[in-house]
Amino acid sequence: MKRVPSVLWALLVFAALYLFFDRGMAPLTKALTGTPAPLPSSLVFMYAGMAAVAILLYFSVREDRWNNFLQPVLDFLRVAAPPSPAKRLSRMAVLILIPAALGWRTYLSASATPDPPSDPPGIHFNLPNQYVSVGNPLPWTEQNIREGGILYTANCAMCHGDAQDGEGLFARAGQPKPANFRDGGTIAQLDENYLYWRIKEGGPGLPQGSIEYRSAMPVWDGVLTDDQIWKIIMFEYTNAGQKPAKR
Amino acid sequence: MPLFPLFVPSVLFVLSVLFPGPSQAETLDLGRAIYMQRCFWCHGETGHGDGPSAVGMFPRPRDFVAADYKIRSTPHGHLPTDEDLLRVISRGIPGTPMPAWVKILSQEEHHALVAYLKSLSPRFAAEKPQPLPVPDGPANPEAGKEVYRKARCFLCHGEAGRGDGELTATLNFEWGIPHSARDFTRGWTFKGGHEPHDIYLRITGGLNGTPMGPYADILTDQERWDLAHYVASLDLEPSATTEDFLVTAALIEGNLPETHDGPAWQKARMLTVPLAGQIVQSPPLRWWTPSAGACNVRALHNGHDIAFLVEWDDPTGKPEPLPDSAFLQFPAQEGSKPYFLFGDSDNPVKLWHWQAGNTAEEWTATGSANTEVRPAIFQVYPSYKEGRWRVLFRRSLSGEPSFEAGKFLPVLFSVRDGANGESGNVRATSTWLYVTVERPRSFRPWLLALAYMLGAGVVELWVLAKLKS
Amino acid sequence: MKTLHPFLAVMLLAVPAPGEEPRLYNPYDRPKNGPPLTNVFHKAQPLWLWDKLKQPKHHPSARMPDFKFSDEEAMDALAYLKSIADPSFPKQEWPPWTAKTEDTMNDEELTEMMNLTDMGKAVWGNARCTVCHKANGPGGTIIGGFVDLRVGGIDLQIAQAKLERDWLYSWVKEPKSYFLDTLMPRYRLSDSEARALVEFLLRDEAFRPTTEPKPEAPGRWKALDDPSRISRGKRLIELSRCVVCHDIKGILELLSFPPRPAPPSENTVSWLFYDVRCLSCHSIEGRGGTYAPDLTSEGSRLKASWIHDFLIQPDLIRPLSQQMPKFNLSPEEAKTVADYVQQFRRDPRVPTSVPPGEAEKGRALFQSKGCVACHTTGEGPGGGVGPTLDFVADRLEPGYLFHRLKHPHAVNPFSAEPDYGLSDEEAAALSAYLLGKKK
CATH class of the missing domain: 1.10.760.10 (Cytochrome c-like domain)
Incomplete structure (x- = not known):
């Protein structure tokens, strides 16, 4: 049986790893945690680079392995070896294709319109200091939650949805879209204080350093009282089937 | 047995x-x-x-x-x-x-x-309700169009199906009876679904408690089936979504159009921008029922000027009791992205305001209560036809804000339907989108590609030469 | 003020428990704004109806949409309206001369006609028809009326080209018998008053069309009874959704309304407001019309006795075009309304009594503060800018007078009366002085 050239091994391992980073993470995380968490393309790029370096390292630590690795490539390129017409043709094709592909990529990236800035939903900001020690003064009673529900449907549901799924009547106009409280990646990752801050100060209350408000969330301070805000928060967690992160 | x-x-x-x-x-x-x-x-x-x-x-x-x-x-x-x-x-x-x-x-x-x-x-x-049978035979939308005329559907739904019929306008805006006829061009707003099957059932059984009565005894099964297909064929407007939020001003040669249907507009990609009502202010000013659910936006530029064409459906173009109007909003300061409702105290916005009756003004606002009005430095070309406003805004690319290739400028669209009682903050508005202008054609990408190919070729030759030696 | 939308309006005339404030009928809370069309063929002349169907915008105040009917289609619709008209619609006996034109009458008939129209003109004046209705004014005999879309007065300039005599009689006598939800009050006219008003409306130049004569309808009037025309007309009326605004016999009702409550029992204040349609012009707590003063707190302001007398005989306290009509209320009815206003229409800010004061001191203050520049009190000269105070004690409640003197702008922020910042003592003295001003 003929041995598979090690350069082919290297390529196969790299392709498998790349596929796993790019496509495999979503089903895996879904199977493990219930919510798919695909890797962002920047991370895929980084991991694939690390994989390439690791593979090259593996082959280059021992001289014989390295030679085995390089040999087929060198054979392919070396003019001196007695070439069959088929080999000669394929070598020519490879030698032309590599610069052509590089030129094509260059043309595409130079003439493409860049993507507009993307506005990720603002759950990654640090809670301002003055909100850290604020606590929910109200008990999680049925009555408070019910009052919160009435306030929620009157004030919040038009965007965040009567089903707390971020699909309210006006949600389609939201850019970024209103948060879906049923999604495990929103309020379930946050504690009540964070929600209190976001409701009270809205989009304009987000840190200004990044020059951009990333949210159309209104400022509810002055429209809703603190007690009303806490009741709404308790309703949001309860009816969306979530719990605050620190409770 | x-x-x-x-x-x-x-x-x-x-x-x-x-x-x-x-x-x-x-x-x-x-x-x-x-x-x-x-x-x-x-x-x-x-x-x-x-x-x-x-x-x-x-x-x-x-x-x-x-x-x-x-x-x-x-x-x-x-x-x-x-x-x-x-x-x-x-x-x-x-x-x-x-x-x-x-x-x-x-x-x-x-x-x-x-x-x-x-x-x-x-x-x-x-009671034991029984579903109506729905035909499954072939339908002829052309014949349906004739039924639309014969059954006087246009009285409420309008000649072009935009819900702007004479009867709707009268009921809504003179009698204050809020029955609006469905705008057939936006299938995604049909309450009971927009498949011919759904439309057939609405025509046949009517909508209880609305002027849309049943046509079961008035039109034959085939007529209703044809009509349902004709109505479904009017659903031409794409569903509005903000997944796509970039308005790109396409580059054209020569003068920018001053009309709304010139061939130049075919070159611009149309974006359907969803609009929302007012949710923040206290109840009398809260507005859950704006009459426009979306607007279509296209933009062109010719290297000197930029033109925006904003189109939205409005059942009445009458100036009473309040005038219809439209806004384009931009950040007033380079690189900022103010709060989307008229900006905020730290981040002013600039508004291009047009109002039916041809008022065009430029506003600088830091919140809805603080607006400073100046004469417009842009031109406006409005028209109203068959239930649709088309308003063209045109300005020089330079100025405040300036439009440049490669730059993404936040932009927001908002319209008011005066006959629906909209004025001030009571309006339909989008959130922030971005606008950019198409780069003028250049050889740069070609030159770059050539340079890279040459470089790669040289490296290859060097490797081959090295291997040979 | 905006009326409640008919679909959101509470149309209930809830029966109040004893001592509870009755909820009064608001004619703007009605399901349909258009008049019923079932008997419209008895109301208006066929040619006029045909023209209205074909060209609704012929009349500037018309709010009916243009249905773009062809001549034939308008005729079809008319044929259906004729077919549903009730054959037992009440008819009156009219003297033979009423069918004649003036130049064909004999002297006796002419005199009778003139006497009747003169009487009709007086009825027209007392009923203040011009508050809502418009008429021509050759020689300025009739005031150009006030036509507010909200009050909905029908343009009577074309009465003679439009209206049928028998219908007009029943309308001025019992408007609700034809259109249950009309804004028009029932005036309790006697038979002779109603006949006089009809004659006046159908004879006086003020109600003759001044515009070009209407084009002749195409022939084939006789074909109005053709069954195929009638069924085409019915289909057309169905398709045009006339039933959204009008009640029409035989046409499927499309909108859903809460069931209509039974009218209030007679001789209650609810019934009087229902019958006379007070809230067509007046308003109470935001419900009703905008033409006449708001009654929300009139009980704190006006004396019950004055309200009673005013209802019986509305006197000239306002310019002629804004005067309240005479509704021919009985003394008992007037008392029912006055009692209701006294009991329920109160402003808690207005005191019910006045601190004692010296009338003599008030008389001096009236001169020294300059009140006399605008008001008269029946003692020597006075100004004409403000209302006369000659008999003010008959009209205003003492508490209101005191409150008004203390806070002239609390009740009406736009009042021209200056705020003198009177002390309690001064206001009490002026009140005491003015409370002596009686008939």
């Missing part, structure tokens, strides 16, 4: 004794529990459609006690079937706050809820 026909029923009977399903009382209890957790907020404790948050909603939440259901597969005046109710619960009602519950409630919960809703009206115990 073969005993086989008795076999299946007897097995079923034995099974049902061994594994009884939930009893009727249990189903009703479950339905009621779901109702009190999910539905009561709008539909009310007793099901009268008068829940605590029904205030300000139009259409009003359904009154389950009156059982006057609009979306049915049954004849006019009849109750809906269980399937009709299940479908509305699971899909929700587009264009209203009624959510789709399909992902949240299980099949069993859907059925329990239907049982509970039916228990709210004694009619369900007495």
Whole structure:
């Protein structure tokens, strides 16, 4: 049986790893945690680079392995070896294709319109200091939650949805879209204080350093009282089937 | 005598004794529990459609006690079937706050809820609603167009189907009866679905409690089937979404158009921008029922000037009682992205304001209460036809703000329908989108590509030469 | 003020428990704004109806949409309206001369006609028809009326080209018998008053069309009874959704309304407000019309006795075009309304009594503060800018007078009366002085 050239091994391992980073993470995380968490393309790029370096390292630590690795490539390129017409043709094709592909990529990236800035939903900001020690003064009673529900449907549901799924009547106009409280990646990752801050100060209350408000969330301070805000928060967690992160 | 026909029923009977399903009382209890957790907020404790948050909603939440259901597969005046109710619960009602519950409630919960809703009206115990048959033969939309004329659909829905008929305008804006006819060009707003099958059922059975009556006795089955296909064919406008939020001003040679239908506009990609009402201010100014649900936006530039064409549907172009108007909003300061409603105290916005009657002004605002008005440095070309405003804004690329290739400028669109009582903050608005202008054509990408190819070729030759030696 | 939308309006005339404030009928809370069309063929002349169907915008105040009917289609619709008209619609006996034109009458008939129209003109004046209705004014005999879309007065300039005599009689006598939800009050006219008003409306130049004569309808009037025309007309009326605004016999009702409550029982204040349609012009707590003063707190302001007398005989306290009509209320009815206003229409800010004061001191203050520049009190000269105070004690409640003197702008922020910042003592003295001003 003929041995598979090690350069082919290297390529196969790299392709498998790349596929796993790019496509495999979503089903895996879904199977493990219930919510798919695909890797962002920047991370895929980084991991694939690390994989390439690791593979090259593996082959280059021992001289014989390295030679085995390089040999087929060198054979392919070396003019001196007695070439069959088929080999000669394929070598020519490879030698032309590599610069052509590089030129094509260059043309595409130079003439493409860049993507507009993307506005990720603002759950990654640090809670301002003055909100850290604020606590929910109200008990999680049925009555408070019910009052919160009435306030929620009157004030919040038009965007965040009567089903707390971020699909309210006006949600389609939201850019970024209103948060879906049923999604495990929103309020379930946050504690009540964070929600209190976001409701009270809205989009304009987000840190200004990044020059951009990333949210159309209104400022509810002055429209809703603190007690009303806490009741709404308790309703949001309860009816969306979530719990605050620190409770 | 073969005993086989008795076999299946007897097995079923034995099974049902061994594994009884939930009893009727249990189903009703479950339905009621779901109702009190999910539905009561709008539909009310007793099901009268008068829940605590029904205030300000139009259409009003359904009154389950009156059982006057609009979306049915049954004849006019009849109750809906269980399937009709299940479908509305699971899909929700587009264009209203009624959510789709399909992902949240299980099949069993859907059925329990239907049982509970039916228990709210004694009619369900007495009547057995039967669905109308729907034709499945071929349909001729051209013949449907003739039916549209013959059956006088245009009186309410308008000649072009934009819901701007004479009758709608009169009822809505002179008599104050808020019955608006469906705009057929936006299929995603059809409450009962926009497939010919759905439309056929609406035409045949009508919509209870609205001027849309049943046509079962007025048009033949085939006429209604043709008409349903004609109406479905009017659904031309794309569904509005903010997944795509970039307005690109396409580059053209020569002068920018001053009309709304020149061939130049074919070159610009059209973006359908969803618009929302007003949710923040206290109730009298809260606005859940703006008349425009979306606007279409296109942009062109010629290296000197930029033109935006904003189009939206409005059932009446009359200047009374309040004028219609439209805004384009940009950040006033380079690189900032102010709060989307008229900016904020630290981040002013610039507004291009046009108002029917041809007022064009430039506003600088730091919040809705603080606006400074200046004469416009842009031109406006408005027109109103067949239920649609088309307003063209044109300005030099340079100025404040300036439009440059490679730069992404936040932009926001907003319109007001005066006849719907909209003025001030009571309006339909988008959130921030971005606008950019197409780069002038250049050889740069070609040159770059050539340079890279040459470089790669040189490296290859070097490697080959090295291997040879 | 905006009326409640008919679909949102509470149309219930809830029966109040004893001592509870009655909820009064608001004619703007009505399901349909258009008049019923079932008997319209008895109301208007066929040619006029045909023209209205074909060209609704012929009349500037018309709010009916243009249905773009062809000549034939308008005729079809008319044929259906004729077919549903009730044959037993009440008819009156009219003297033979009423069918004649003026130049064909004999002297006796002419005199009778003139006497009747003169009487009709007086009825027209007392009923203040011009508050809502418009008429021509050759020689300025009739004031150009006030036509507010909200009050909905029908343009009577074309009465003679439009209206049928029998219908007009029943309308001025019992408007609700034809259109239950009309804004028009019932005036309790006697038979002779109603006949006089009809004659006046059908004879006086003020109600003759001044515009070009209407084009002749195409022939084939006789074909109005053709069954195929009638069924085409019915289909057309169905398709045009006339039923959204009008009640029409035989046409499927499309909108759903709460069931209509039974009218209030007679001789209660609810019934009087229902019958006379007070809230067509007046308003109470935001419900009703905008033409006449708001009644929300009139009980704190006006004396019951004055309200009673005013209802019986509305006197000239306002310019002629704004005067309240005479509704021919009985003394008992006037008392029922006055009692209701006294009991329920109160402003808690207005005191019910006045601190004692010296009338003599008030008389001096009236001169020294300059009140006399605008008001007269029946003692020597006075100004004409403000209302006369000659008999003010008959009209105003003492508490209101005191409150008004203390806070002239609390009740009406736009009042021209200066705020003198009177002390309690001064206000009490002025009140005491003015409370002596009686008939």
